Amino acid sequence: MNREQLSQKIIDTCLEMTRLGLNQGTAGNVSVRYQDGMLITPTGMPYEKMNVDSIVYVDGNGNYEQEKLPSSEWHFHLAVYKARNDVDAVVHNHAVNCAAVSILEKSIPAIHYMIAVGGTDHIPCVPYATFGTHQLAEYVYQGIQESKAILLAHHGLIAAEKNLDKALWLAHEVEVLASWYIKLLATGLPIPTLSSDEMKIVLEKFKSYGLRVEE
Numbered sequence: 001m002n003r004e005q006l007s008q009k010i011i012d013t014c015l016e017m018t019r020l021g022l023n024q025g026t027a028g029n030v031s032v033r034y035q036d037g038m039l040i041t042p043t044g045m046p047y048e049k050m051n052v053d054s055i056v057y058v059d060g061n062g063n064y065e066q067e068k069l070p071s072s073e074w075h076f077h078l079a080v081y082k083a084r085n086d087v088d089a090v091v092h093n094h095a096v097n098c099a100a101v102s103i104l105e106k107s108i109p110a111i112h113y114m115i116a117v118g119g120t121d122h123i124p125c126v127p128y129a130t131f132g133t134h135q136l137a138e139y140v141y142q143g144i145q146e147s148k149a150i151l152l153a154h155h156g157l158i159a160a161e162k163n164l165d166k167a168l169w170l171a172h173e174v175e176v177l178a179s180w181y182i183k184l185l186a187t188g189l190p191i192p193t194l195s196s197d198e199m200k201i202v203l204e205k206f207k208s209y210g211l212r213v214e215e
């Protein structure tokens with residue numbers, strides 16, 4: 001896809017993220033890897049007001065087009081692309097249940113086998129740092145190497161995948177997992193989790209699951 005097509009796809013992904021109930025207001029941001037950097041949503045602009053010219057190119061060194069202002073979180077988006085060669089799209093949101101678990105500063109454990117969607121047996125929660133900072137980007141750089149989906153303490157979710165459709169799908173799956181986890185925590189009962197042996201089986205099966213679906 002060329003720049004214009006990718007920019008439109010970013011906007012469509014943002015609108016779909018809102019439609020799915022994964023975000024509110026101007027929270028969240030979306031990017032795709034492009035050339036030696038990325039194309040990313042602008043800062044503080046409602047998704048429905050964006051057009052392809054609103055999308056900002058940020059190069060691999062963090063330089064961006066003079067007349068535009070990229071998302072305040074461009075540092076952590078770039079950190080994801082530097083940390084992983086196997087992802088080309090990043091979605092960030094403040095989905096209600098993901099944010100709720102992140103406020104508890106908890107990772108989501110193996111309460112259901114679908115926890116394997118991130119590529120490991122839990123969805124990690126990285127420490128809190130102020131939004132838009134190098135410190136937050138550093139935490140993201142470390143955490144995203146462990147899992148393609150991570151919670152940011154007292155903030156929200158990041159999901160990274162091969163393309164925008166998959167990244168949004170991953171974000172949605174993790175929000176469902178987070179909603180189950182919140183319900184389970186509310187019972188006050190002990191929460192059983194799957195063993196690491198069971199999770200190893202699922203993680204292995206996930207390596208070939210759905211591969212026939214067009215990338």
Ligand SMILES: C[C@H](O)[C@@H](O)[C@@H](O)C(=O)COP(=O)(O)O
Binds near residue numbers: 027
């Ligand atoms: C204050 C921002 O909402 C911050 O939380 C950021 O993480 C976010 O989600 C949206 O910021 P941008 O509009 O700058 O992408």
Ligand SMILES: [Zn+2]
Binds near residue numbers: 027094131155156
């Ligand atoms: Zn945010």
